Amino acid sequence: MESDATDMANATENPEKPLRTPLGTDEDIDLRIIELLFFAYRDFTSDPDEILDGYGFGRAHHRVLHFVNRMPGLTVAELLDVLKITKQSLARVLKQLVDTGYIVQVPGPQDRRQRELYPTVRGRQLSLALATPQSRRIRRALQECGRSERAAIECFLRAMVNPDRRSQIDRLPGGRNGAGEEDE
Amino acid sequence: MESDATDMANATENPEKPLRTPLGTDEDIDLRIIELLFFAYRDFTSDPDEILDGYGFGRAHHRVLHFVNRMPGLTVAELLDVLKITKQSLARVLKQLVDTGYIVQVPGPQDRRQRELYPTVRGRQLSLALATPQSRRIRRALQECGRSERAAIECFLRAMVNPDRRSQIDRLPGGRNGAGEEDE
């Protein structure tokens, strides 16, 4: 009988009083999708996490390896911009990947201060091994919901990204106007 | 002219050789959605992260607070199962939330070993404040892509979750067969 709306009003009475009504009963908040995103992303990342364990790597290594494979030749500064982390955070992870032969650094041809980052064959293979179970999970999910819904799902996920970052994503090969599939 | 397929075959020659072809050129992997999920989730979590900073809390606090608000009265063990973390990890975060008056612990009525977790008014308000910008981001994304696509997006995200966890999510208020919106 006593709703949490009532409880909230009574806050001054006893602020320690436990609220027994679940959040989402009175409010107009999209908790369903908030939670789906949380669980979906957690399980989505668990696939590569298991593989990485076997190499002594973590998620940070995965992200670096992924974008170096997707944008071969990108500089350290560009990678920092994509990942939005600090160079000190990147340093350790990148060093490990270079030392173990997954990534090579090549001095920039114009500006020799820059280090262009490329995957080695080893790095390409690991990147592929990490992406494969994730892609499989996505394929199954699309099958379950109808492959025709792909565009809607892409649109939604893209629209969830901060607007100023969207073009960056679209430029990756396979993105909407990305360089990569021209006929030479 | 020289593709990475060629390079890969030449691996024995020079394993350090940088691959200049982006991943996704030859492979049948859904890199587009993999990357969209990464960027979407990152920006999605950045909204509450900023608010949390002001309270001296982190993402761990957010998750605990969220599920206590969504499932008031859940026990510590149930919360651990939802979050899939260890009790030692939970302990510190939960203690802080209890000590600062966002969550209260109530001994279980049947089994007094259990601690039922409830939000206080303070905890409810913070939870709402954290969910609001996330919900706003989702609403905008749905508007951009057509609100009619909501079902497809929900279906996809749900299908990305490990099958054995899906029913758990559906049971939350607002889920597909969840208790919460009956007519009393």
Next chain:
DNA sequence: AAAATTATGTCAATAAGGCTGACATAATTT
């Protein structure tokens, strides 16, 4: 040519958030 800026690397300290293992307590079940 000298000075300023830029790209990168590195050292040191700090913090959040997770982990494992071990042990304690109280309450319940066997």
Next chain:
DNA sequence: AAATTATGTCAGCCTTATTGACATAATTTT
């Protein structure tokens, strides 16, 4: 009475991130 269960706590460790400071080399500006 003994075993199990739910929770809490201590201690130590790991990964990933942070900030600040400083070093080096290469480029750009003056």
